[in-house]
Amino acid sequence: MPDAITIPAPADFHVHLRQLKMAQLVVPHVRKGGFSLAYVMPNLNPPITTTAMALDYKAQLQAIDPSVDYLMTLYLSPDLTPDEIVKAKQAGIAGVKSYPRGVTTNSDGGIESYEMYHPVFEAMQRVDMVLNLHGEIPSDPATNTCVLNAEERFLPHLHSLHKAFPRLRIVLEHATTRAAVEAVKACGPTVACTITAHHLALTVDDWAGQSFHFCKPVAKYPDDREALRQVIREGHPRFFLGSDSAPHPIEAKSTSTPAHGCAAGVYISPVLLPLTAHLLESFGALDKLEGFVSTFGRRFYRRELQAGQSQPIVLQRTKELVAEKYEAEGADVVPFWAGKPLDWQIVS
Ligand SMILES: NC(=O)N[C@@H](CC(=O)O)C(=O)O
Numbered sequence: 001m002p003d004a005i006t007i008p009a010p011a012d013f014h015v016h017l018r019q020l021k022m023a024q025l026v027v028p029h030v031r032k033g034g035f036s037l038a039y040v041m042p043n044l045n046p047p048i049t050t051t052a053m054a055l056d057y058k059a060q061l062q063a064i065d066p067s068v069d070y071l072m073t074l075y076l077s078p079d080l081t082p083d084e085i086v087k088a089k090q091a092g093i094a095g096v097k098s099y100p101r102g103v104t105t106n107s108d109g110g111i112e113s114y115e116m117y118h119p120v121f122e123a124m125q126r127v128d129m130v131l132n133l134h135g136e137i138p139s140d141p142a143t144n145t146c147v148l149n150a151e152e153r154f155l156p157h158l159h160s161l162h163k164a165f166p167r168l169r170i171v172l173e174h175a176t177t178r179a180a181v182e183a184v185k186a187c188g189p190t191v192a193c194t195i196t197a198h199h200l201a202l203t204v205d206d207w208a209g210q211s212f213h214f215c216k217p218v219a220k221y222p223d224d225r226e227a228l229r230q231v232i233r234e235g236h237p238r239f240f241l242g243s244d245s246a247p248h249p250i251e252a253k254s255t256s257t258p259a260h261g262c263a264a265g266v267y268i269s270p271v272l273l274p275l276t277a278h279l280l281e282s283f284g285a286l287d288k289l290e291g292f293v294s295t296f297g298r299r300f301y302r303r304e305l306q307a308g309q310s311q312p313i314v315l316q317r318t319k320e321l322v323a324e325k326y327e328a329e330g331a332d333v334v335p336f337w338a339g340k341p342l343d344w345q346i347v348s
Pocket of ligand 1: 016043104105214215216244246247264265266
């Protein structure tokens with residue numbers, strides 16, 4: 001059992017950084033959690049639908065912490081045109097995120113059918129931008145669809161998109177099921193998958209009745225969690241970390257009404273690297289940490305570290321309790337693993 005681990009420049013390939021006071025609180029937590037690259041989600045209110053909006057948002061994030069490499073994304077909506085894709089690529093925007101309508105936070109403007117976006121996907125394939133999929137279909141009593149099977153029922157869309165656009169790089173985000181792992185494995189090298197740290201820990205029993213563990217997609221069965229753990233143990237190079245760290249004010253998580261429910265999202269940024277090490281060690285995959293948090297995602301996104309760029313993070317074995325909450329002027333949030341011990345801490 002090692003007492004220290006050194007990881008070259010960890011990269012979080014899925015994170016929600018919000019705006020205004022919440023952003024002031026959570027953006028510095030990217031670094032605190034051990035990460036120097038953040039792949040930033042566009043589901044703001046209003047969503048980031050143009051290159052100009054994405055660049056303006058990036059400037060807001062850089063003003064809070066200029067030391068992080070922010071990779072920006074656009075929100076797939078009918079406003080997005082092939083011309084805007086070309087413009088976005090030239091401006092360094094990395095990807096386009098698709099949210100099916102109504103399945104999660106700020107997804108009212110999300111998509112209902114992929115066919116109408118084929119010209120946009122064609123342009124993305126041509127200029128080489130990444131398509132990020134929130135892989136759930138909306139709940140529908142008529143087809144017996146609910147949060148437990150919404151991801152599995154999305155997978156035929158993944159296969160048909162990959163078939164129609166075989167050179168388009170696609171990432172199935174925050175996979176939670178054995179079916180999703182198998183679907184991504186069955187695809188070619190242009191399809192990858194992010195896995196969150198919390199989905200390596202939680203199952204249905206842990207979020208039913210515990211609002212701070214509620215996120216979309218919800219954690220599934222123990223066998224699904226085992227499939228996520230197994231693909232990491234295998235060191236499969238198309239499966240890598242995207243935290244889906246999604247802060248919500250404590251009030252939005254802890255008080256819900258029948259009309260509004262509880263906000264979906266687990267907040268994980270400030271403890272991300274120590275927690276990921278802790279969890280991987282718990283299921284015998286600590287030796288795969290570097291690939292999972294640093295190498296594989298960077299390779300897929302073509303953001304490999306150049307010589308002299310490795311900005312290594314050193315973790316040391318410890319017993320440290322995670323903070324109960326983080327707060328600042330006008331914002332507060334409860335982190336995942338609050339009040340519980342972690343076996344690793346960042347020392348430099
Ligand atoms: N994951 C979540 O439960 N919530 C995310 C949105 C998302 O990625 O689904 C959020 O922005 O709060």
